Amino acid sequence: MRIFAVAHNTFRETVRDKVLYVLLFFAGVTVFGSKALGWISVGQDIKIVKDISLAAISVFGALIAIFVGASLVYKEIDKRTIYTIISRPMHRFEFVVGKYLGLMGLIALVTLVMGLVAGAYVLLLGGTIDVVFVTAVVLIFWELLVVTALAVLMSTVTSPILGAIIVFSLYVAGHASGILVDLPPHFENTWTETIMHVLYYIIPNLSNFNIRPEAANGVPVSMAYVGWAIVYGTVYAGMLLGVAAAAFEDKDV
Amino acid sequence: MKSEVNQGVARTRRRAWRAIVIILGVVAALGITSAVQMQLDAIGKTKRDEELLYLPNEKLLNHFTAGLHSVVADLLWLKCVQYTVQEFHSQERKFTWLEHMCNTIVRLDPYFTGAYQWGGTLLAAIGNDTAAIELVKRGMVRRPDRWELPFEVAKTFILNRREEPGAAAIASYYLLWTADLLEGADREFFTRWAYNIQRMHDLSGTGRQIWVNIRETTKDPFMRELAERKIALLDVREKCAGLNLAVERFVQKYGRRPGRLEELSEKGVVDTIPSDPLGGMFFVADDGKVYNTSVLDEDVADRLRVIRAAINRFKNEKGRYPERLEELVESGEMTRLPSHPYPGRAWRYDPIQGSVE
Known part of the structure; x- marks a missing residue:
């Protein structure tokens, strides 16, 4: 119950954040502006609008998670409002989990709104929305859950700017982690290969959630794949949140 | 004092235990995500042929x-x-x-x-x-x-390789493939088209129809422009063929070749000399045949591209330009050197710059 009180307050607080509306404005401009690119695409306008809309949901969603999430706990400490919260009969982990759930609510709302706007725009332009498109939006949401958990973790251990830089770097690295297992043959059976493989499994593999090319081209993706990707995201986000709660337990405020 | 020390030891122990639990929790979670990652890697998003489709860059x-x-x-x-579009409108193309x-x-x-x-x-x-x-x-x-993809292959055989033996059979095969991916009236249309091609073995009329369809169905201005140019070129080629038949009739009637193209209309073999909508002109060459400059310029540009691509491949493989164009055939870069479309002309090749004109 206490967790939900924190979550509710966090949601109300973050939904008023001006950064959110600036980023949503740019996301809207990107989605609606994508049609202009379609004019010179030799009949590929719907595909391009789908591609850019889904990319905008992912990128701007991640930016919202990073900019709002990275300052979430830090701001409470900086403004000393944390004292009024931790002096109440509640565990610190409840505070962290509540903050995460509040931000998750915001991310869910943002993803839903952007997904609905993108879908309506595609339909308005004469395109179709299929199961793969909806699934792609769902997986983007799960990707953002991992990014949000990373942002909350950083918020408990470092300053907002450094945290935002680290989370953004991990966002980029998380999409490029495939390169770690895709080594040239001369690395076979070497320590480098072993280290790279270990890193591959440690770094959050965000490309697992990227079925945007399939969605833009209407290529079906197996539900088994989607299910496992959701399991991966849930476990990874849970782990990050556990570490964030533990880090906050030990923090001197 | 003692109780403070005991409290301190107890706090340190609690922290140590918590650290161990956290580490074990992280290791367990990473173990689960690693196992799931392996599962995801094994499933893959869809079946794909990595070797064929991904190159290093x-x-x-x-x-x-x-x-x-x-x-x-x-x-x-x-x-x-x-x-x-830029290249299409440029001089060299x-x-x-x-x-x-x-x-x-x-x-x-x-x-x-x-x-x-x-x-x-x-x-x-x-x-x-x-x-x-x-x-x-x-x-x-x-x-x-x-269905668009097998149809594209069929289209290429109809438009580009119609003179080659077996082109009709291959085009027909891909049209039937296209029909297999369609239903109803579309399926019937492509099936009938495929059997017509098999029966007639003539792809020239079909080629023109394809460009007419593109012109009438495309929403893209460049594709429409391209289709209009291709149709105009096909029309000019047909006019050229018609003028060559007229030259044959002229030779039968007068026992000699016409000196100028205008003689055909002056002697009443044709009503008028047709115009070229692409801005080129018809002429009678020394071999007595009628040619058109728009068609010949188009062929020159096409053949130059093929030769230049072969020269580049040769340079990449051997680190030097070929000394003669014939070396491209000898080294296997080309099966044969295309002739210059203009009668009596030859390619000018510079072995130092590797340029051909």
Whole structure:
């Protein structure tokens, strides 16, 4: 119950954040502006609008998670409002989990709104929305859950700017982690290969959630794949949140 | 004092235990995510032929675009269309990067049907039918459900390879493939078309009809412009063939070749000498045949592109330019050296610069 009180307050607080509306404005401009690119695409306008809309949901969603999430706990400490919260009969982990759930609510709302706007725009332009498109939006949401958990973790251990830089770097690295297992043959059976493989499994593999090319081209993706990707995201986000709660337990405020 | 020490020891113990629990929790969670990752790797998003579709450069691009590789493919496609339009309106019409751009786009987004289809159309339109067919066939592996791709192969055989033996049979085969992916009236249309081609063994009329369909159905101004030019060229070729028949009639009647084209109308063999909507002119060459400069210029541009591509391949492999153009055939870069379309003219080749004109 206490967790939900924190979550509710966090949601109300973050939904008023001006950064959110600036980023949503740019996301809207990107989605609606994508049609202009379609004019010179030799009949590929719907595909391009789908591609850019889904990319905008992912990128701007991640930016919202990073900019709002990275300052979430830090701001409470900086403004000393944390004292009024931790002096109440509640565990610190409840505070962290509540903050995460509040931000998750915001991310869910943002993803839903952007997904609905993108879908309506595609339909308005004469395109179709299929199961793969909806699934792609769902997986983007799960990707953002991992990014949000990373942002909350950083918020408990470092300053907002450094945290935002680290989370953004991990966002980029998380999409490029495939390169770690895709080594040239001369690395076979070497320590480098072993280290790279270990890193591959440690770094959050965000490309697992990227079925945007399939969605833009209407290529079906197996539900088994989607299910496992959701399991991966849930476990990874849970782990990050556990570490964030533990880090906050030990923090001197 | 003692109780404070005991409290301190107890606090340290609690922290140590918590640290151990956290580490074990992280290891367990990473163990689960690693196992799930293996599962995901084993399933894959869809079946794919990695070797065929990913080459190193595009692979790196895929990794370093933060998951935006399909958006990068879209932007490259737009660049590709702009580049094609610019080259189409330029004097030289080299199209040097078209094939490379198309291949890069479909490696970044292997499901991009439009890039396979229209990339194939553009490559075939500039005479690079080998690259067009290769590109579209790769698309057929990735998108076996799309009828547009086998139709594109059939179209290339009809438009570019209609003179080759067996072209009608191959075109018919791909048209039947197209029909298999369609239903109802469309399926019937393509099936009938395939059997007509098999029966007639003549692809010339069909070729014109394809460009007429593109002109009438496309929403893209460049594709319409391209189709109009191709139709105009086919019309000019037909007029040329008609004038050559008139020359034969002239020879039968007067026992000599006409000195000037205008003699055909002056002697009443034809009513009028046709005009060329592309701004070229008809002329009688020394061999007594009628040619058209628009058609010949188009053929010169197509053949130059093929020769220049072979010279570049030769340079990349051997580190030098060929001393003579015939060396391209001797080294296996070309099966035969295309002749200069203008009668009595030959290619001018500079072995130092590797340039041909």
